[in-house]
Amino acid sequence: MKLTLRVWRQKNADAEGAMSTYEVDGISSDMSFLEMLDTLNEELILKGEDPVAFDHDCREGICGACSLVINGDAHGPERTTTCQLHMRSFKDGDTIDIEPWRASAFPVIKDLVVDRSAFDRIIQAGGYITAPTGTAPEAHATPVPKPDADYAFEHAECIGCGACVAACPNGAAMLFTSAKINHLNVLPQGAPERESRVLDMVAQMDDEGFGGCTLTGECATACPKGIPLMSITNMNREWLRATRKAGKR
Amino acid sequence: MTRTIWDSSVGKKTVMAVSGLIMLLYLVVHMLGNLKIFFGSGEFNHYAHWLRTIGEPFMHYEWTLWVIRVVLLVAVIAHATSAYQLSRRDIKARPSKYVHKRPRASYATRTMRWGGIILGLFIVWHILDLTTGTVHPGFESGRPYQNVVDTFSTWYGNVIYIVAMLALGLHIRHGFWSAAQTLGVGSRTRDRALKTIANVLALVLTVGFISVPVAVMTGVVS
Numbered sequence: 001m002k003l004t005l006r007v008w009r010q011k012n013a014d015a016e017g018a019m020s021t022y023e024v025d026g027i028s029s030d031m032s033f034l035e036m037l038d039t040l041n042e043e044l045i046l047k048g049e050d051p052v053a054f055d056h057d058c059r060e061g062i063c064g065a066c067s068l069v070i071n072g073d074a075h076g077p078e079r080t081t082t083c084q085l086h087m088r089s090f091k092d093g094d095t096i097d098i099e100p101w102r103a104s105a106f107p108v109i110k111d112l113v114v115d116r117s118a119f120d121r122i123i124q125a126g127g128y129i130t131a132p133t134g135t136a137p138e139a140h141a142t143p144v145p146k147p148d149a150d151y152a153f154e155h156a157e158c159i160g161c162g163a164c165v166a167a168c169p170n171g172a173a174m175l176f177t178s179a180k181i182n183h184l185n186v187l188p189q190g191a192p193e194r195e196s197r198v199l200d201m202v203a204q205m206d207d208e209g210f211g212g213c214t215l216t217g218e219c220a221t222a223c224p225k226g227i228p229l230m231s232i233t234n235m236n237r238e239w240l241r242a243t244r245k246a247g248k249r
Numbered sequence: 250m251t252r253t254i255w256d257s258s259v260g261k262k263t264v265m266a267v268s269g270l271i272m273l274l275y276l277v278v279h280m281l282g283n284l285k286i287f288f289g290s291g292e293f294n295h296y297a298h299w300l301r302t303i304g305e306p307f308m309h310y311e312w313t314l315w316v317i318r319v320v321l322l323v324a325v326i327a328h329a330t331s332a333y334q335l336s337r338r339d340i341k342a343r344p345s346k347y348v349h350k351r352p353r354a355s356y357a358t359r360t361m362r363w364g365g366i367i368l369g370l371f372i373v374w375h376i377l378d379l380t381t382g383t384v385h386p387g388f389e390s391g392r393p394y395q396n397v398v399d400t401f402s403t404w405y406g407n408v409i410y411i412v413a414m415l416a417l418g419l420h421i422r423h424g425f426w427s428a429a430q431t432l433g434v435g436s437r438t439r440d441r442a443l444k445t446i447a448n449v450l451a452l453v454l455t456v457g458f459i460s461v462p463v464a465v466m467t468g469v470v471s
Contacts, residue, residue, distance in 0.1 A: 073351070097349035099347055104343065168343070202257060202258075202259050211342030212261070212338055214361065215423070216358050233430040233434075233435040236263075236430065237432075239260075243254065
């Protein structure tokens with residue numbers, strides 16, 4: 001396959017960026033999207049040019065490191081992560097636009113790499129449980145009803161890649177934050193911090209400069225792990241419940 | 250608690266949802282009341298007069314009406330202020346657009362902000378036209394039937410009204426369902442019911458309101 005790539009190039013956080021056009025040849029339809037970019041980078045290095053910087057780690061679709069907005073879609077045309085997107089989703093002669101996640105809370109560091117540490121700070125605000133450390137606890141000590149376990153797992157699938165923020169026209173992190181809150185709030189292990197978790201994480205989310213939800217549903221469509229839009233509804237319910245309880249105290 | 254609500258994006262959305270539902274409830278009653286115009290000037294004018302005497306003798310003349318007006322004014326201000334502040338936040342959170350554009354979201358969803366501005370301007374015109382009569386040449390206080398027929402006998406009266414009512418339908422279609430999500434009452438099992446209610450409310454209100462200018466234009470009401 002021969003492709004034309006239009007890639008966002010930006011030297012550093014303070015530099016002005018622009019789209020640069022590259023031609024790549026000899027792309028196999030079995031290659032992953034990142035392998036295609038590796039091919040481009042090998043050519044750039046041989047030519048003595050600066051390779052395109054992009055985030056990646058496990059390349060198995062489970063770590064949440066890879067990003068990229070491909071032809072306007074976070075993680076490209078398939079419902080998966082960029083590393084698990086294959087070139088068979090494109091045709092010979094295609095022009096592909098590759099851009100970084102766009103949100104003021106995710107500033108560009110270089111080319112296609114953005115700073116997603118805002119997510120880490122949201123997690124630090126309440127995305128944990130208080131548990132004694134040491135040897136592994138007895139698995140049956142705390143019974144969890146099966147529907148609750150399933151619900152928690154559905155939300156625990158979130159890999160924190162930030163596609164929801166990239167896809168949202170408001171740059172909102174509601175889907176990420178709600179996935180983390182719902183995952184822990186439904187479990188008995190998460191019960192002690194149920195109220196403070198939702199209040200603190202939503203407050204941190206606002207402080208990081210993410211936008212608000214207008215329920216366009218773009219986030220849930222882009223999410224490679226299929227976190228449902230209803231997750232945000234449930235977070236809103238948890239937030240209202242916690243606010244009412246805090247008001248009574 | 251008030252501070253927590255107003256300082257949070259989720260809290261401001263709650264304010265929008267509650268104020269929006271108050272206005273929606275009012276609109277349903279308002280639309281049903283408007284339909285009285287089909288029973289002739291006597292019944293319509295009598296209904297308009299009754300609105301001023303609700304609650305008598307406990308309430309003084311027009312007191313109930315003023316209570317409703319104040320509640321609505323507070324709702325409009327709360328709705329518009331939180332919409333403005335949330336929109337500012339949203340625009341700031343996504344300053345740079347993607348180079349590769351693609352169609353996003355439904356029409357009703359994308360037109361919430363512009364639609365809201367159109368509705369805000371409409372409310373001002375609507376009050377100046379049919380409540381105070383400031384922008385209505387030949388307005389006669391206490392004769393609402395004649396004033397309504399008069400307004401809808403002008404081309405601009407019809408255009409402003411019908412455009413605003415179409416914007417209202419779109420606004421309610423996305424707004425009602427969104428309010429349910431914001432207040433946390435949406436769920437997977439209720440989603441279809443909520444979307445249906447939103448669509449039915451949007452359609453019934455738009456058709457109900459627009460039926461009045463159409464009736465005047467076609468001579469059914471004159």
